[in-house]
Structures are given as C-alpha cells and as structure tokens.
Amino acid sequence: MVMKKSVVIAGGGIGGLAAAGALAARGLDVTVVERAGRIDSGGSGLVLYPNGVRAADALGGRVGARIRAAGHVTADDEVRILMDASGTVLAEEPIGAAGRELGAPQIPVLRRSLHRALLDEALAAGAAVRLATTVEDYTAHEDHVAVHLDDGSTLVCEALVGADGINSAVRRRMLDDGPPQYRGYTSVRGRTTGSVLGQRGHVVNGRGIQLFIAPVGGDTLYWTAKITSPPGVWPAMGPQAAQRALTEALEGWYEPVVALVRDADTADIVVTDIHDRDPAPRWTDGRVALLGDAAHPMVPALGQGANMALEDAAVLAEALASAVSTGSASASSAVTVPAALEAYARERMERAAAVVLQSRRQGSVDQGAGEAAESRRNARMKSAGRKDSDLAAVVGWRPRAQPHERTQPPRPTAGSAVQTKESAAIMRTPHVVLVSGSLRTGSTSDRVAEWCARLCAEQGATVRVFTGSEIDFPAYRPGLGAVHEGAAQFLEELRRADGVVLVSPTYHATISGLLKNALDLVNDLDGPLPYLDGRAIGTVAVGAGAQGAVSTLTTLRTIGHALRGWPTPVGVAVAQVPPLPATDEPLSPEGERLAQMVSQVMWMSSARAAARPALVRAAA
Numbered sequence: 001m002v003m004k005k006s007v008v009i010a011g012g013g014i015g016g017l018a019a020a021g022a023l024a025a026r027g028l029d030v031t032v033v034e035r036a037g038r039i040d041s042g043g044s045g046l047v048l049y050p051n052g053v054r055a056a057d058a059l060g061g062r063v064g065a066r067i068r069a070a071g072h073v074t075a076d077d078e079v080r081i082l083m084d085a086s087g088t089v090l091a092e093e094p095i096g097a098a099g100r101e102l103g104a105p106q107i108p109v110l111r112r113s114l115h116r117a118l119l120d121e122a123l124a125a126g127a128a129v130r131l132a133t134t135v136e137d138y139t140a141h142e143d144h145v146a147v148h149l150d151d152g153s154t155l156v157c158e159a160l161v162g163a164d165g166i167n168s169a170v171r172r173r174m175l176d177d178g179p180p181q182y183r184g185y186t187s188v189r190g191r192t193t194g195s196v197l198g199q200r201g202h203v204v205n206g207r208g209i210q211l212f213i214a215p216v217g218g219d220t221l222y223w224t225a226k227i228t229s230p231p232g233v234w235p236a237m238g239p240q241a242a243q244r245a246l247t248e249a250l251e252g253w254y255e256p257v258v259a260l261v262r263d264a265d266t267a268d269i270v271v272t273d274i275h276d277r278d279p280a281p282r283w284t285d286g287r288v289a290l291l292g293d294a295a296h297p298m299v300p301a302l303g304q305g306a307n308m309a310l311e312d313a314a315v316l317a318e319a320l321a322s323a324v325s326t327g328s329a330s331a332s333s334a335v336t337v338p339a340a341l342e343a344y345a346r347e348r349m350e351r352a353a354a355v356v357l358q359s360r361r362q363g364s365v366d367q368g369a370g371e372a373a374e375s376r377r378n379a380r381m382k383s384a385g386r387k388d389s390d391l392a393a394v395v396g397w398r399p400r401a402q403p404h405e406r407t408q409p410p411r412p413t414a415g416s417a418v419q420t421k422e423s424a425a426i427m428r429t430p431h432v433v434l435v436s437g438s439l440r441t442g443s444t445s446d447r448v449a450e451w452c453a454r455l456c457a458e459q460g461a462t463v464r465v466f467t468g469s470e471i472d473f474p475a476y477r478p479g480l481g482a483v484h485e486g487a488a489q490f491l492e493e494l495r496r497a498d499g500v501v502l503v504s505p506t507y508h509a510t511i512s513g514l515l516k517n518a519l520d521l522v523n524d525l526d527g528p529l530p531y532l533d534g535r536a537i538g539t540v541a542v543g544a545g546a547q548g549a550v551s552t553l554t555t556l557r558t559i560g561h562a563l564r565g566w567p568t569p570v571g572v573a574v575a576q577v578p579p580l581p582a583t584d585e586p587l588s589p590e591g592e593r594l595a596q597m598v599s600q601v602m603w604m605s606s607a608r609a610a611a612r613p614a615l616v617r618a619a620a
C-alpha cells in the first residue's frame with residue numbers, strides 16, 4: 001500500500017486538471033489518476049464564457065494566460081450570426097461587447113489545446129499524473145480515504161476529488177443514483193479548416209437540429225450539431241457514417257454550412273448522446289468531494305459544463321488550501337478537510353443546480369423540434385437578438401475575494417458566542433409550506449401533503465401544511481391578502497417560505513380551482529422579493545388517470561414559473577398515499593419519486609435558508 005498524503009483526483013479532464021494545478025500551486029501534494037492512456041481529448045472545441053475565464057484566472061499561475069494563448073479571444077466588436085437554415089440572418093449577437101461589459105471575453109478553444117494548457121500548468125505546479133489507471137472505488141475513513149485502483153493497488157490520501165465525469169465511479173459509491181438521463185437529442189461535433197464562413201461564430205437553426213459554430217484560431221472553426229433523435233441511434237453509426245448522415249440531414253440548408261460539415265476531418269468527428277442528471281442532494285462524503293460533470297452533468301445548451309468545472313476547481317482550491325494551511329490532519333485544526341469540502345459544496349451546489357436546470361430548459365427550446373417550436377424559437381431569437389435566455393447571472397460569476405483580500409471575521413467574545421450560534425441556527429432552518437388543493441377534509445391530496453411535510457420535518461425543516469379547507473378563500477381580488485385574515489396568514493407563511501410544495505387533485509386534467517384561487521393571492525406578495533421568487537416549488541398531481549395527471553403537473557409547473565419559483569424540482573404524479581418511509585417496508589415507485597421530490601425541495605430550501613442573511617442584506 002502506498003502511503004500518500006493529501007489529494008488524489010480521479011479523472012484528468014478539464015475539471016480534474018484545473019483542480020490539480022490550483023491545489024498543487026497552493027502547496028498540496030496532488031496525484032491525478034486518469035483512466036485514458038494519454039491526456040488528449042478529442043471532441044472538437046468548446047466556449048469558455050466570462051465566468052469560466054474569470055475562474056481560470058482565479059486558479060492562479062499562468063492558467064489564464066495559457067488559455068488566452070490557446071484559443072480565440074473574442075474581439076470587442078465581434079458578433080455571432082444567428083440564422084435560419086436557409087441562411088437568413090435572424091440577429092447578430094454582440095458577444096464582444098457583452099464580454100467587454102463583463103470585463104472578461106468569451107474564448108472558444110479546441111479541447112485538445114485547453115487540456116494541454118491545464119496539463120502544462122498542473123505539471124509545472126508539481127502535480128503527478130498517473131495515466132491508464134482507473135479509480136474503481138473508495139473507502140472513507142475518519143482520518144483518510146483509501147482509493148482503490150484497477151491495478152489492485154490502493155492510494156491513501158487526506159482527500160479524494162471525484163472529477164471522473166458524467167459516469168463517475170466516485171459518485172456511484174457516494175450517491176448510487178443510477179445512470180444519467182437522456183434528454184432527447186444527440187450531438188455530432190467536428191472541426192473544419194478553410195470554411196468560407198470565415199473566422200466568425202454562427203448559430204444555425206433548423207427543425208430538430210441546431211448547429212453551433214465558433215472560431216478557435218488559425219483558419220479553423222469548431223462546430224456542434226445537436227440533433228433530436230431517439231437514444232443510441234447516432235452513436236451506433238460511428239463517426240464516418242454520422243458525418244455522412246448529418247450532411248444528408250442538412251440538405252437544402254445554407255450551402256457554406258453544409259460544406260462545413262461535409263469537409264470536416266472525419267478523424268475528429270465525435271458523436272455523443274446528450275444526458276444530464278437532476279441536481280444531487282449532496283456532493284461530499286467526509287473527505288471525498290465531487291467536481292465538474294461528476295457533480296453536475298448538464299446538457300450543453302448554454303455551453304456551461306466546462307465553465308462550471310473551472311469555477312468548481314477555483315472554489316475547491318481555496319477551500320482545501322485553507323484546511324491544509326491550518327494543519328488539517330491534526331485534531332486541533334481550525335478547518336478540517338471534511339469541513340473545507342463541505343464549505344466548497346455549500347458555495348457551489350445551488351448555483352450549479354440552477355445552471356443544470358436552466359440548461360435543460362434552453363436545450364429543449366434550442367431543438368425547435370416540430371414546425372411550431374421551430375418558428376417560436378426563431379422568432380424569440382430574432383426579437384431577443386441573442387441565442388440564449390438572459391445569461392447575465394450565469395456568465396457574470398466572479399470568484400470570491402482571495403484570503404488576503406478578505407476582512408477577518410470578528411472574533412466572538414465569550415458572552416456573545418451562544419447568541420451567535422443560536423441565531424445562526426434560526427436563520428438556517430429551512431421553512432417549507434405545503435398546500436393541498438382538495439376541499440374534502442382528509443382527502444388523498446391532504447394526506448399526500450402531510451406525508452411530504454413529515455419527510456421535510458424529518459430532514460430538518462419547519463413546515464406548515466395548508467389543507468384544502470384552510471385555503472377556501474373568497475374569489476381573489478387584488479388587495480384581498482390585506483383584508484382577509486386567513487389569506488393574510490397564508491401570504492405570511494409563503495413570504496417566510498424557502499420552499500413550497502403544491503399538491504393538486506387531478507380535476508379534468510387541470511388543477512383544482514381552490515388551489516388556483518389561493519395561488520392568485522401570491523399577486524399580493526410584495527416586498528424586496530415579490531411572488532415566490534427563487535423558492536423551490538415541488539409539484540404533485542394526485543389522481544389515477546396518468547394523462548390527466550401529466551396535464552395537471554404541467555399546469556402546476558407553469559404556475560410555478562409564473563410565480564418565479566426557481567429552480568424547479570421534479571414533479572410527481574401519485575394515485576395514493578405511499579406508506580411512510582420510516583417503516584421498514586420498501587417504498588413503492590411512487591413513494592420513491594415523492595421522496596426524491598421532497599429531498600430536492602429540501603436541499604434547495606436549505607441552500608436558500610443558508611443564504612437568507614445575505615438576501616436580507618441585499619434587499620435592505
């Protein structure tokens with residue numbers, strides 16, 4: 001057994017290499033274990049957005065400079081052409097000006113060049129890279145982690161970072177949450193030199209296909225086609241046949257775009273079905289943490305996966321460096337490794353979850369599958385003048401101040417310590433409000449709401465259930481919340497809520513009028529955060545008819561979005577109240593889904609509760 005202190009990183013992809021360089025530069029002893037025989041990712045290119053570029057700069061050393069040298073730094077006056085399949089220009093997206101405003105450019109870059117830049121940096125900082133070795137499993141101990149490798153050996157370290165991608169073995173051991181989910185489209189990627197499109201980015205919209213094109217320096221463009229398709233079909237073709245099939249699918253499109261695909265070097269074509277996962281309930285297991293796609297795989301609609309991995313690496317490096325610099329291995333350490341990893345996860349989870357869900361939504365809009373969806377997407381792009389929904393919050397991310405820039409927190413005095421602890425506990429307990437939309441007292445809908453409430457309470461929330469008979473308010477009119485005592489109380493609870501669960505019986509494939517009327521009251525919620533802004537809204541349709549239940553769920557989710565609930569946990573349809581999970585009986589599939597929804601609401605609510613003091617400050 002090799003005794004190895006400090007950090008083992010499973011996976012030498014973008015996230016793993018970025019973390020390796022940053023951790024090694026901060027004085028940690030880092031070993032990257034990579035399954036492949038060489039660090040040389042195919043898969044054409046990707047775009048680093050201002051948040052990713054800032055993260056790269058925050059990693060330290062020469063990472064930012066290396067990446068700028070490796071890719072195409074978008075010029076201040078550069079635009080991306082958005083067009084339909086015939087070549088008609090819908091809009092010119094001012095990507096250079098947007099970068100200037102944010103203080104960092106977009107940088108499209110070949111993956112190979114990005115990997116090279118990150119590897120050079122990691123090696124220069126002193127990280128070791130062990131190739132052709134797979135991390136199979138780990139065993140967590142209180143004071144170390146044993147990392148089991150496929151050659152039969154074990155590495156012992158103080159911390160393990162699972163940066164082993166979407167099918168992560170580390171995640172499997174930590175969460176065992178099954179395979180990722182296919183999202184309805186595949187991708188064919190390539191790169192082409194000498195295209196008549198020149199050194200300029202394009203987005204080309206067809207029906208069920210969207211092509212993203214970006215310059216990566218020299219005379220080269222990289223491109224990604226996202227194609228609506230059943231799973232497995234395109235990967236099964238192999239690169240050459242997929243390139244041919246895509247060229248055929250583009251028949252009748254703007255000729256330079258067809259030529260771009262036809263003339264690409266077949267050796268560089270990569271075909272990948274697009275998957276993601278629902279946000280994970282946790283990213284850490286003592287001394288083990290997840291990072292990058294292992295933590296938050298997302299569809300590439302917003303081009304954020306690698307950017308978020310770089311953000312993760314920058315935050316993780318700061319967190320772990322502070323643990324080690326205070327002597328993490330000793331019992332007297334002020335910041336232990338598990339505490340540092342938890343701090344990292346706390347800082348990253350909510351943001352990553354929001355980007356996963358926003359990417360998923362953008363992905364289905366992008367595909368324009370079907371005539372109506374195609375024209376809606378094109379019209380939206382034309383009027384918005386950009387490809388995506390508003391991304392300011394995503395690409396505007398900035399790393400927190402470095403330790404030397406931070407002001408020291410005040411030392412608590414002996415007398416104030418208890419009070420501080422108590423108030424922190426009060427501030428951080430999430431509050432979840434559950435609303436049942438059935439007037440019949442003791443209905444299945446009421447009991448499902450109670451079931452979910454019990455689970456929330458078991459997971460540490462304060463809860464308030466409104467049964468149908470409690471929300472039997474007069475028909476809504478503006479201002480009712482101020483004059484009706486029951487309505488005022490309902491609003492007060494919603495105002496305090498970090499998460500909301502809406503349970504509706506399936507009435508004629510829509511939601512109950514009772515629930516609808518109660519939710520209209522939310523119009524009367526004012527204050528710094530109106531509506532249900534930023535609260536997780538879980539939705540449950542209660543009814544046996546599957547088709548009706550689906551429509552009810554859709555309506556509930558639409559209302560959730562209209563109330564600015566965000567992010568949106570899974571919606572669940574149930575026919576009956578499942579047995580309580582506390583009993584030894586295994587949960588039914590319905591119960592499993594319901595419990596999954598509750599835990600998503602819970603962790604999003606907890607994250608919101610943890611940030612509540614900051615929200616209050618920001619609003620003040």
Ligand SMILES: Cc1cc2nc3c(=O)[nH]c(=O)nc-3n(C[C@H](O)[C@H](O)[C@H](O)COP(=O)(O)OP(=O)(O)OC[C@H]3O[C@@H](n4cnc5c(N)ncnc54)[C@H](O)[C@@H]3O)c2cc1C
Nearest residue numbers: 011013014015035046047135165292293300303305306307
């Ligand atoms: C079509 C498409 C377009 C995209 N475009 C963009 C874009 O424009 N911008 C952007 O930011 N992101 C984009 N992404 C997403 C981006 O590629 C990923 O989010 C990013 O590569 C994740 O990096 P990672 O290091 O977490 O994982 P990976 O890149 O998957 O790296 C994981 C590494 O771990 C290794 N590994 C796996 N299992 C093990 C194991 N058990 N032991 C040891 N090693 C292991 C793998 O060999 C691999 O090297 C796109 C993705 C796709 C599919």
